[in-house]
Amino acid sequence: MEKVNVGQYNTLKVSRKVDFGFYLEDGGDGILLPTRFAPKGLRIGDEITVFVYHDSDNRLIATTQKANACVGEIAKMKAVAVTRQGAFLDWGLMKDLFVPASKQLGGMRVGGEYLVKLYIDQMTGRVAATEKIEQLLSNDELTVKELDQVDLLVYRQSELGFVVIINNLHTGIIHTNEIFTELKIGDKLKGFIKTILPGNKIDVVLGKPGFQKVEDESEKILRLLQENNGYLPYHDKSDPEAIYAFFGMSKKTFKMTTGNLYKQRKIEFTQTGFKLIAE
Template sequence: MQLGKTQTLKISEKNTSGWILTDDSGEKAFLPKIFVQDDKEVDDEIEVFVYQDDNKLKATTEIPLAEVGQFAVMSCVQSLPSGAFMDWGIIKDLFVPYKQQKSKIIEGKRYLVHLYVDEDLELITGTTKFKRNPQYQDLPFKQGDKVDLILMNESELGWNVVVNKEYIGLVYASDVFKKLYPLSEETGYIKAIREDGKIDVSLQPEGFENIDEFKQKILDKLNENYGLLYLSDKSSPEQIKEELHMSKKNFKKALGGLYKDKIVDILDDKIKLV
């Protein structure tokens, strides 16, 4: 039985309180009646999330915000001297012990939480203490891959981010072209996986194969401004960043493509739709 993971189990017994589920080894978990499905019978399989409650394995068909080994943004529903209880999307709240809190968790506020199994207690536990920019091996993505990001915090180098709920990476300040906020979600792209196992992330795709996205941004802005945009290939990176939220490099590539396609004219201080 994989504690803190979604898995497929077999229905071995039904009673008035719920169902007994088993895995291939015969280990059991209890699925309360509120989660049973009328179209299932004994020996059928069902996908559930397994957690621990009152020293017993229980199952739910609810989808948690995160599983063991992952990060998620959660709201605190109760804060006590011993720790805090977080809403992680299932019937039982997640406990973050006081010693696992980077700063005291306050009821009603949102926090980035990482899930792990406490080996001493064999309980799914949360922590807001995690290593910044850790080193990884055998990552499941490559340069250029599109990924989901959770923004952690801003540093001198840029923004620390969670990549696909499981990994910590960095968006360098030079790659930030819009206002960002902690705990918000963004789409990102793997910029580089360094030899030391650290992950560099960009908020924009790179290369000519991705230029259509930037061409569309320019066209959208032109349409908003009645066919005129007071930018050109001579504009400063700061002006382009403020107006279009893209780098000058990507702007020049996209602008060149639009000009070649005879969609825009490039003047000294502006561009306009043909």
């Protein structure tokens, strides 16, 4: 029997049914999946993916509710209660997520939203969260390379643009001149590693790298042309904000993509825009 990972999603087999739910195999007495969270038609022997955590009585419990974050992840969550011992955040589950007072930066308030990282408390074995995430991030030993696609979390604004957290492990910069949409602290985005500089400083860009991105955007531009009678009034002198507002891409990507379509003889440029070439 594989180890059950607390604070994570686990695929477990139903071992027995009781009046108040189902017990799932864990190599011991089993983990309860309450009736309210069990899908209709669930039977003994079925496998089901559930999130496992401790309830208020310190018993492991399973749920099909979607947690706002798993152990090891960083996410923005709202405080729903504050005590002298710590704060409780909305975790998306029946039980709120505890942030000890010692793990807060400046004190939390009800209704405030905070970036936290989830961890397993070594004393209790329960999932908890910390707001002190800077010390948990490091670029000393990188797990990424240039052009890798990565998960990004907007961390804070800087003089250069926005500092982002990469794959919950490293930090990087999205430079202001490569931001074509509004970013907010806590936003989760997809991007790729543009450059790794001396000292393991990382520049990242939103979207996908290279021609894979161009191919994706080509389909979008062709679709937009078809939806607008085969003509669009945008060109290499158009305002970058106007291009982003209509196409959802940077001016650089727009020029790369339309240039690629022109080489493929799918579009032609005019003095005021570009149009589809009839097949």
